[in-house]
Amino acid sequence: MNTKILTTLEYGKVRASLQGLVTTAVGAELVAKLVPSSNPQWVQTALDETADGASILRLAGGIPVPQLDNIAPALKRVEIGATLNGRELAALGRVLKTVSAVVKFLDDLQARLDLRRVYDLQAQLVALPALERRLTVAVDEDGSLTDEASPALRGVRQAIRSLEGEIRSRMEKYTRGSSAKYLSDPIITIRDDRYVIPVKAEYRGQFGGVVHDQSASGQTLFIEPQAIVEMNNRLREAQLEEQAEIVRILAELSEAVAPYTKELRHNSQLLGHFDFINAKAKYAKQLKATEPQVSAENHVDLLQARHPLIDRHQVVPNTITIGADYQAIVVTGPNTGGKTITLKTLGLLQLMGQSGLFIPAEAHSTIGVYSNVFADIGDEQSIEQSLSTFSSHMKTIVDILGAMDDHALVLFDELGAGTDPQEGAALAIAILDAVGAAGAQVVATTHYPELKLYGYNTPQTINASMEFDAATLQPTYRLLIGVPGRSNAFDISQRLGLDPTIVAAAKGLIAEDSHDLNNMISDLESQRKAAETEYLETRHQLEAAQQLHDELKHAYEDFFTERERQLDRAKDQANAIVDKAQAKADKIIGNLRQMQKEQRGDVKENRLIEAKTALKNLHQEKAQPKNRVLRREKNKQALHKGDTVRVLSYDQTGELLDQVDASHWEVQMGIIRMKIATQDLEKVQPPKTETPKRQVTVVRGATGPSTTLDLRGQRYEEAMTNLDQYIDAALLAGYAQVTIVHGLGTGAIRNGVTAYLKRHRQVKKFGFAPQNAGGSGATIVQFK
Incomplete structure (x- = not known):
């Protein structure tokens, strides 16, 4: 990819946005080196990683990669036998701890999220738990060694703290006792790593000892009292012993790191790569960007595309399509109508997609993978090179024509401008023919009406324009593919107050074919608006029909489900009745057989009649109104106030109080009063009063406990x-x-x-x- 296009389309601002989202030094390097690729496989892999990052960011807040320094210089020093300092060892420890945290995070994530690439990258991480544990125990985050780094270091530090306490205790006698009057300030300070007190110069002989420093005025001397000299000497010896132990431990830890420099370097690169993936996902979230599909045939279809460097609440989105039905687009329209921004949007989104970034467009947008993207946009006149605007543009176009191939995308802004209109139009047509002959895709903006006819007459070429509202005299910034731009100079001039006779005279001076072209464009605009209105109406009707269809489908499914449920319920009830009848029949038949065995002969006729009657009664028939026996039996089973009933659902006995309605009774069960369905009640005989099982002594006048x-x-x-x-x-x-x-x-x-x-x-x-x-x-x- 040529570097000039990155500057022309402000690709560097996209990289700058990504730089603000990385947290590691390696991630910052990857962002700085990010450029579009012409390798379709690399582009798809990079997009897969961004998609993984977006999924992780949405569900888990991103891969946990903290701020990490670049450990490559430290690893080089270890490889040549150098001893690392505490800060370098702490940086290595942070890398190892981050590796363990990332591995655990992704292991937990695998159970609930499928990813395309990140798990493969995770498999390349090398955890070194023993080395991680050793560095974590020995080195603090700031690079200082901990007391646990070695027993010797812990012992010497305890001795130092003890000596410092003794020295301060002794010296406090000078700052708080009768000797305090000889001091400039009652404080204890340090000079040359030795504890001293600030003594007034005239009392220097009061304490003896060694003078280590004096104030700028000479009025104060910093004296180490004679009584403290020996203790300071012992403290200094302990401090030197501590430094020697620290040097030994650092050398030991550096030797422990040396065998794993390759693994540490690879881990650092992978963590930086994860950080880079995080940054791409966060940038996509900021832009409300989506993953584009990649077309091997370079069929570009950007749906409602937005320029990423313009506030998404202000920019007007446009759908840009090229490559499938046509390879050249000629865009016409007034100045400040949005032609240049549309070109830059197409070019920059294509560069972003080929860099593995999501693009600010609707879902299911498609990008190509171009071998190169060229652009001639803006005024690049050069005083130093004595180039005019036209010469500068032509030099750029010459370079483009010499470098492009059949897989390139070329963007021309105001093609042929800066010279005689007739010659400029002819050059523009010839240049577009040359690009078409090479097989490259091209989008060109122009003011020349000749190029509108070129767009109609040339195969694989289509006109487009930036919509202009003649009623408000304002551009709408909407791209209209298939409709050439119409000159609005006459309409604008007349609405601004120019004499209509002057406007009419101007119209008479232009060629007849220009009138025909403008009229044709007007007709096309009218047809487009009518088609758009019809499309919106049809879409609304389709949505309403689809909604009705979905509602009917759900209603049918609910009906079918309920029908099946009712059938199953009826079958269960029927089976229960049959099973109950079968059990009774089996019991009757069993009784007959038993009687036959006991009597050892034929069963008496009355016994058979009784059995036959019992079997007949198993058939559930509707009670006949004129059958007095059935009516009497039915009346016996009828529920009345005061009856004793069993509540089947609770298996409890209660008393009927009142009938609430046709299908419910109020039942008293012990201390509980409930509303029970009639079908849940079974009339039973009231319980007989039984003799109490225990003797209960009732004390008259006493009140029993509550229930x-x-x-x-x-x-x-x-x-x-x-x-x-x-x-x-x-x-x-x-x-x-x-x-x-x-x-x-x-x-x-x-x-x-x-x-x-x-x-x-x-x-x-x-x-x-x-x-x-x-x-x-x-x-x-x-x-x-």
């Missing part, structure tokens, strides 16, 4: 004590059933209640209350 115990808000021990006392009282009162309200909470009291009831011998059964009576927050207990 409900509330343990909510109590501590566990208190609740268990109250429960035990309450159960004894309920048993003494002769209650058949009680309710324990324990709530949900943490579940401790509920579990305690359950454990207690399981152990109690007088408890027949227990279980959670119905949902409308407390659910799992209450337990109903029945006694034996």
Whole structure:
């Protein structure tokens, strides 16, 4: 790819945006070296990596690559036997820790996200856990060695801290005692790595010792008192011992790194590559960009493309298509209409796509892979080279014609401008013919009307224009492919107030074929607008029809599903009835066989009649209104207020209170009153009064305990004590059933209640209350 096109289309600004998104030195190098490629395989691979980065950014916030320095110089020094300093070793440790973090992150990601390239790159990372652990333990993030670097270093540092404490303690006697009056300031400071005190010059003999420094005025001397000299000497010896141990440890760690320089360098490059992928994904998110498809035939179809360097809220998107149905586009229209920006948008998006970047266009846009992109855009006149605007453009065009091939994209802005209009138009046509003959694709902007006819008459060439609103005298910046630009000079002049006779005279001076061309363009614009209106209306109708179709489809699916469900339910009910009837029939037949065995002969006639009648009764027939026996039996089964019934769904016995409606009754079950469906009720005989199993002494005048115990808000021990006392009282009162309200909470009291009831011998059964009576927050207990 020629470097001039990168400058012309401001490709460097795209790279600058990417530079602000990388965090590693290697990533910054990759961005700086980024250029478009003409290799389709490389382009697709780079786009796959960007797509992976976008998926990871969307689902997991990006690959965790922190700020990393360039470790290549440190590795070169290790390879020649040099000893690394603490900062260089810390940088190597950060690389190894990042490798472990990235490997773990991507391993966790594999279970929920399929990627195209990143997992292959991950497989190339080499984790060195032993070396990582050693560097992490020995070296801090700032490059200083930790006390854990070696036992000797820990010991000497402890000695240094102890000596420093002793020295400060001794010297504080000078700063806080009677000697403080001889000091300029009651402080302890350091000169030449030795602890000293600031003494007034006239009292220098008060402390003895060594003078290490003096103030600028000479009024203060920094003296090491004689009593501290020996302790400072021992401190200095310990500090030198510490430095010697640090040098030894750094050499040892450098030797440990030396065998792994190749792996460390490769890891650093891979982490920089991950950082680069992150940056491309973040840039795509900023631009609201999408992944383009790559066309091997260079069929470009940019849908609603936007220039990446213009605010997306202000730029007008355009659809640009070339390569499939035509290889040349001639764009005409007024100045400031957006022709140049359209050219730059096509060129820059193509360069971005061939660099492996997403492009600011709608999804499913397509780019080509051109061998080169050339552009002659802007005024490049040169005073130093004595070149006029026309000469500068022509020199660039000559270079382009000499370098292009049949896989190139050429962009011409104002082709043939800067000279006589007739000659310029002729040159423009000849140049377009030359580009077409070479097989390259070309987009050219021009003002010459001759090129509009060229666009109609030349195969594989199409006209286009930038739309202009004659009503507002303003450009709309919309690209219209297939419609040439029309001159609006007469309309604009007349709307601005020019005398209509002058405008009419001007129209009479231009050639008749120009009138015909403008009229033809006007007709084309009218047809385009009518077609666009019809298209929008048709699209609206299609969307409405599609919506109706989808609704009907869903309704049919719901109907079919419900029908199948009802059929299955009916079959289950029928099977249940058949199974029940079969069981009764089997029982009747079994009884007959048993009687036959017992009587050892024929069964009596009355027995057969009874069995036959029982089998006949298995057939479910509708009750006849005139059958008094059936009516009487039906009346027996009819539900009335005060009847005793069994609630089938809860397997509980209750009393009917009132009929709520045709299909529901209000039932009292113990202390609970519920609304129950009629079909869920079975009339039963009231329970017979049984003799109590235990002797209960009733104290007259005393009141028995409540049938409900509330343990909510109590501590566990208190609740268990109250429960035990309450159960004894309920048993003494002769209650058949009680309710324990324990709530949900943490579940401790509920579990305690359950454990207690399981152990109690007088408890027949227990279980959670119905949902409308407390659910799992209450337990109903029945006694034996």
